Amino acid sequence: MKRILIFLAALAFLGSTAQAAPLKVVTTISDLASLTKEVGGDRVEVTSLARGYQDPHFVEPKPSFLLLLRDADLIEVVGLELEIGYLPPLLDQSRNPRIQPGTKGYLDVSNGVEILDRPTGTVNRSMGDVHAMGNPHYWLDPANAVRMAIQIQTKLAELRPADAPYFAQRLQDFKMRINDANKRWMAMIAPYRGSKIITYHNSWPNFARHFGLNVVGYVEPKPGVPPSPSHTFELIQLMKAQQVKAIAMEPYFDTKTPQSIANQTGSKVVILYPSVGGGKTGTDDYFQTVETNLRNLINALK
């Protein structure tokens, strides 16, 4: 009897001190995963559905996604309809009631960030594959990354109150490091502030505004619509007139038209990584990704 009591006491002791299993978090894009790791540390297990080198508008659903979603405690989404093409059916089929929209385990990060390009008036298909609720590429502004991390911290603490101080501490640490990094980034870009650039898709307005760049045109005639000869011709005239030196594009677009524009205008095509893990090197986390993009852009503007 005594031995059993000691055994039970030992069990109770172990139960009270043993670490709870990490929260299982699934994110749609790798940047959300990177920020969640910053805040969640070893108390979370994070997986992103989209890889950093994939076009986040068009993610091909895989059976493995369903397994991830079935077991998830939390799904984090960019929102603003970025994931509308693939996520709703996946959530449906996951049969996981904890992560459905409107529940505690569903975090739409767009609710707490600064959104640009909110359309005014009616939106229709003739405007292209326009982001009807505002520009969803907001994570490329480091100030928004902090706003995203704050929301992630609040949500993780809600789901795991015992670890709230740990998440709060890690958020503080993240804020300090991003403030330091931002000072360095601002110094790097300072000589090039006000530079005019072209981007392939309208995915860099938040990045451009934060770093003082001026996006004067797009390779796409309308968002999501491939380049057309007449639009390309106009763009070349505009770039010549305004002496634009750089055409920034994501690695998943075809370089053919941008390269041809560059040849005719004496500008340079520069690959910018829209997400963590988008490049073979230099994109391991959010910090590296911003820094690599700035370096690549500065090289083209020199």
Ligand SMILES: [Zn+2]
């Ligand atoms: Zn877009």
